[in-house]
Amino acid sequence: MKLYAITNIFLCFFVNAFAQSPASNVTIEFGSKNLTLDQPFLISVVIRDSESRPSILFPEIKDLEKRSKTATSSVSTVDGKKVVIQTITQEYYATKPGNYLIPEFNITVNATRLHSEETMIVFGKAQSAEALEDDSKxxxxxxxxxxxxxxxxxxxxxxxxxxxxxxxxxxxxxxxxxxxxxxxxxxxxxxxxxxxxxxxxxxxxxxxxxxxxxxxxxxxxxxxxxxxxxxxxxxxxxxxxxxxxxxxxxxxxxxxxxxxxxxxxxxxxxxxxxxxxxxxxxxxLPDHPLRDQVAVGQYHLKEQLSGELVYPGESVRYVFKVEGTGNIKAIPAPIIQAGSSLDIYPPEVSQVIRRTYQSVAGEKAFDYFVVPKKDGKFILGRYFQWIYFNTADQAYDTLRSSKMLEVKGEDYQLANLSLNGSPGLYDNLESLDSTQESISYKQLLKDATNIIVVILLITMIWVFRR
Incomplete structure (x- = not known):
């Protein structure tokens, strides 16, 4: 009976300890397993919640040639918490069509040993001989x-x-x-x-x-x-x-x-x-008032607007995303043209940077909350502009929003809206209790797990002493 109790205690202890292991933050992922000769087979190591990029030795695979490596870092904010994901990818190429067995292998990441089971991949003929030649040059x-x-x-x-x-x-x-x-x-x-x-x-x-x-x-x-x-x-x-x-x-x-x-x-x-x-x-760079501040490279704009028709005092989300090739990390925020018709609040910033041997590319997104205060049609290009130096044209260029926000309803009056019980997003902030802490269910789960581990240890000591 005592042996049975001790065994169960040890099993519960190790299950709880494993659940808290940081190894779950590091995984191995495979790319497509059906490829042509001009396409690489990809093995990726994904590291979560780490801003540092570790050194990783990828395995040698028989009959496959190891070539370029890519490092991608993603930084974003989710529910007020910074989320960082590092992805390091190794490319493997085949020299002839066929089925290739990828044997099981281990990769060590920050003293954590990751294991991958064997898998089969298939390389077919290249789509064109020119593509195959260009890739090998x-x-x-x-x-x-x-x-x-x-x-x-x-x-x-x-x-x-x-x-x-x-x-x-x-x-x-x-x-x-x-x-x-x-x-x-x-x-x-x-x-x-x-x-x-x-x-x-x-x-x-x-x-x-x-x-x-x-x-x-x-x-x-x-x-x-x-x-x-x-x-x-x-x-x-x-x-x-x-x-x-x-x-x-x-x-x-x-x-x-x-x-x-x-x-x-x-x-x-x-x-x-x-x-x-x-x-x-x-x-x-050529003369320009912002010569010492603008980004340099080749970029284009992608934008999102959560709603194109709103009422005064109703907030909308507007995402100004700059994509392209250049020093993504150093991209500055857009120039905001202030006005009395719109309240534009400081953005949340996220970025994805893809580093290869040929280029540094990616995207940087600026996520704004916009609150209109009066009726009208507002062309956002008058409010959001981003100036940069285009290395392809060797000239300055400006990315402007192409979105339009239409606002219908009575003029925004803070007092009236408060009386009607429909305040804007940032109204009455002064009345909120900033001392009240929000509940972190993740932290509660972690604390509960630690308490269970302590109870198991005490129980194990008690069983041994009997």
Missing amino acids: VTVDAELESNKEDIFISVQTDKKTAYIREGFALRVSLYIAENAPVEMEFYRFNEQLQFILKKLRPANCWEENVGIEEIVKRRVQIRGRSYTEYNMYQARLFPFTTEHVNFPAVSLDMLVNDHEGAVNVENKVIRKFRSKPFSVFVKQ
Whole structure:
């Protein structure tokens, strides 16, 4: 009888402890399992309630090539509480059609070990040969095309000139020709990489990166010759001053099976490879009263209005959402043109940022409460405007609301509405008791669970003492 009681106590204790485990905030998710060769199979790790992005090593999968990685962060407010979701996604490509078995694997996230069961995915033929070719190509700059070495390290950017606050990509890679008559391996790679990045990271740039926890390799063509590219680092940089961004020469030591003139290390020699220095020239924006404040990139507007016909004093929600490519985190709020006809209250702000090796894109939404005070038709474009510098047109542009709010009814009178018992959304705020705390059912459930655990422990001690 005593053994039965002890067993039940332990089971209840561990069930309650597991229910409170933070592991439920981290999950593994798969993308589509029926794909074509020009589409990647996606494995994602979703982390909830964490603003920091952990380092994640995704598994190697037989017959699939690991390529780009994407990091997406979502920040929003739900019932007054900040909700943060981080999603880190790894792409896998197949080289030929067929069925591929994804074996079971484990991923460690912040000391939490996640397990995934095996699954089957199917790759069909690509929709077009051109799409497959385009996906396998890598853009190389003039420095790579002019380099005739069998082995070389390259620091390159996708732009040599950029506007202030305009993003450009930085890429650090080692290239080895497939027919190079030498064998080599990395030497103290992590230590060297940190030193390289310390030299390369400019002080006058905001950095957005996916994070590389491992060397990603792929085959590329340079001057018609096959190379293996070992990508060691890639980020998107946004200069916030007009000082030119200088990238000094950096070097990488490799262990080589070559015995000509170097320090001998375990019958191998250390050979140094050095990149070439260069600069990215930063241009100031054209003259404008808001030149030092506007966002820079390519954006468009999506908006929502909860109701287009309301009465005076009735509140409506208006969402001004800016989507596009650029430094999403730094997007400022729209310019609000104040008026006596509408009360516009400060917005709730949410954002989604998608970081890839090619770009930083996403959206930033400003959620307003608008309370009209009189009859009429109100074109919201007169009240909500967002000015930015369009890098595609190299000119300033303005996003304006296209919505119209129609208000019908008597003029808004606070006293009359109070007497009629239909106050506006923000009326009588001064009469509310701000000292009264709202009930948090989640917290109550957590407290109740902790009390149960304590009772179980006391019961277990009592059973043992008998």
